[in-house]
Amino acid sequence: MRFEINLPAGIRSRLVPEINGLEMHVLEAGFETLGRPLLLLLHGFPELAYSWRKVMLPLAQAGYHVVAPDQRGYGRTTGWDNRYDGDLGSFRLLNLVRDTLGLVSALGYRSVAAIVGHDFGSPVAAWCALVRPDVFRSVALMSAPFAGPPPLRTDKTADPIHSELAALARPRKHYQWYYSTRAADSDMRGCAQGVHAFLRAYYHHKSADWQQNRPFALASWSAGELAKLPDYYLMDLHQGMAQTVAPQMPSASEIAACQWLPEDELRVYSAEFERTGFQGGLQWYRCRTGGAQHAELEVFAGRSIEVPSCFIAGKSDWGPYQRPGDLENMRHACTQLSGIHFVDGAGHWVQQEQAEEVSRLLLTFLRPQR
Numbered sequence: 001m002r003f004e005i006n007l008p009a010g011i012r013s014r015l016v017p018e019i020n021g022l023e024m025h026v027l028e029a030g031f032e033t034l035g036r037p038l039l040l041l042l043h044g045f046p047e048l049a050y051s052w053r054k055v056m057l058p059l060a061q062a063g064y065h066v067v068a069p070d071q072r073g074y075g076r077t078t079g080w081d082n083r084y085d086g087d088l089g090s091f092r093l094l095n096l097v098r099d100t101l102g103l104v105s106a107l108g109y110r111s112v113a114a115i116v117g118h119d120f121g122s123p124v125a126a127w128c129a130l131v132r133p134d135v136f137r138s139v140a141l142m143s144a145p146f147a148g149p150p151p152l153r154t155d156k157t158a159d160p161i162h163s164e165l166a167a168l169a170r171p172r173k174h175y176q177w178y179y180s181t182r183a184a185d186s187d188m189r190g191c192a193q194g195v196h197a198f199l200r201a202y203y204h205h206k207s208a209d210w211q212q213n214r215p216f217a218l219a220s221w222s223a224g225e226l227a228k229l230p231d232y233y234l235m236d237l238h239q240g241m242a243q244t245v246a247p248q249m250p251s252a253s254e255i256a257a258c259q260w261l262p263e264d265e266l267r268v269y270s271a272e273f274e275r276t277g278f279q280g281g282l283q284w285y286r287c288r289t290g291g292a293q294h295a296e297l298e299v300f301a302g303r304s305i306e307v308p309s310c311f312i313a314g315k316s317d318w319g320p321y322q323r324p325g326d327l328e329n330m331r332h333a334c335t336q337l338s339g340i341h342f343v344d345g346a347g348h349w350v351q352q353e354q355a356e357e358v359s360r361l362l363l364t365f366l367r368p369q370r
Helices: 049-061 093-106 121-131 161-166 175-179 183-189 195-205 241-248 252-257 263-276 279-290 292-300 326-333 355-369
Strands: 012-019 022-029 038-042 065-069 114-118 139-142 172-174 234-236 305-314 334-343
Touching: 012 093, 022 049, 022 093, 038 049, 038 093, 038 121, 049 065, 049 263, 049 355, 093 121, 093 292, 114 121, 114 355, 121 139, 121 292, 121 305, 139 355, 161 172, 172 175, 175 234, 175 241, 175 279, 183 195, 183 241, 183 279, 195 241, 195 263, 234 241, 279 292, 305 326, 305 355, 326 334, 334 355
Parallel strands: 038 065, 038 114, 114 139, 139 305, 305 334
Antiparallel strands: 012 022, 022 065, 172 234
8 A cells, every 4th residue: 555646756655564563654765775774753643654754855865764654553554453442552652662663673674873753753752762772872852852751659649630620710621631532533533624624723723824822831730830821732621622723724825825734735644534533643642641651651760861862843832841841851861962952933743844944953963873
C-alpha cells in the first residue's frame, strides 16, 4: 500500500513487516546510498509520518537516511488493536520504545544518529534516548519538553485538579482527560462538520495563523493558572474537541492563503483518519492518564538523558508551557542539552509551519555528532 499523491520526489512509502507485532508503514529519504547514518522522525497527534515531508529531503541531502514511521495506532501501520476495550497496554511508552527499537533492527542498523520527536512523539523519543543511549546517540525534542522520569510516589491520592477545573465559574476539563474518554473518538470521527473541516480548524487553532496564540509560562498546576490556556487545552466541561475548535474554522481566503498546509495536503490526513478513526492515537493519552504507565516509569526515577539533546518549538506554541515547570526541568533531565530554540512564525506544527528553519536547526545540532 503506497501514497500515490503529495509525496515529494525523493521520498518513498513502504511497509516494514514483523516489528513488535506490527507491519509498519514508513516514509524514507536518502535510501539510495547504503551506509548512511540513520535519522528517525516520530510524529504526534493527530498526525502521521507525512508531517515530516518538508524536512526529510533537506536532512537526506545532508547525508542521512531519514525514516518517518506511522506509529502504533496511526495511518497505514497495521497490527494494533483499535478497540477502546482492547489491548491498551500495547500503547504504553515502553512498548512504543520497543516498536522503535524493532524498526531500527529491521532497517539493518544497530544505532541511530538521532531520534527526533514532535508532540507525543517527543516523549517516545526522549524515553528511547533515556532507556537505550547505546542505540539512540542523540535526541531532538519538539513542542513537548521532557522533565525526566516520574519520581517514586508515596502519596497515592488522586489529583484534585479535575474537580477544581469543573468547579470554575466557567466549568472546564483538561483535553488529555477528554481524549481518554470512550466518547472522544466518535465525537471527532462523527462530528457534524466532518473530519476534514474538523482537522482544518484544529490545525489552524494551534498554529501561528491563529493570532491569539501568545504563550507564556504558567505559575503552577492549579485550576486558576490552567484556565489561562487556550480552549483546545482547557475545554468547556460539556463540549467535545470538534465543538471546541469549530468556532475557529478559518475563512475560505485564510485556507487558500495557508501555504504550510494546503487543502490537498490536509486531505492526506483527513482521508487517513476518516478510514482509521482516532482511537489508536487516543490510546496513548489513556496510558498517560490512567496511572499504570506512571508506576511502570517510576522504575527510572532519578535517571536522565545523557546523550546530546536539543529542544525546538514554535514561538506561538503553547505546548512547552502546558505543564508548568517542565521546560525548566528539562535542563536537569537532559544533561547535554545544547539549546532551546523558539521559531518565529510557527505554532504547534513547527516542522510543517517553518520547515526550512527547523531543518537548519536540526542540521546545526547534528553537525557535532557526525
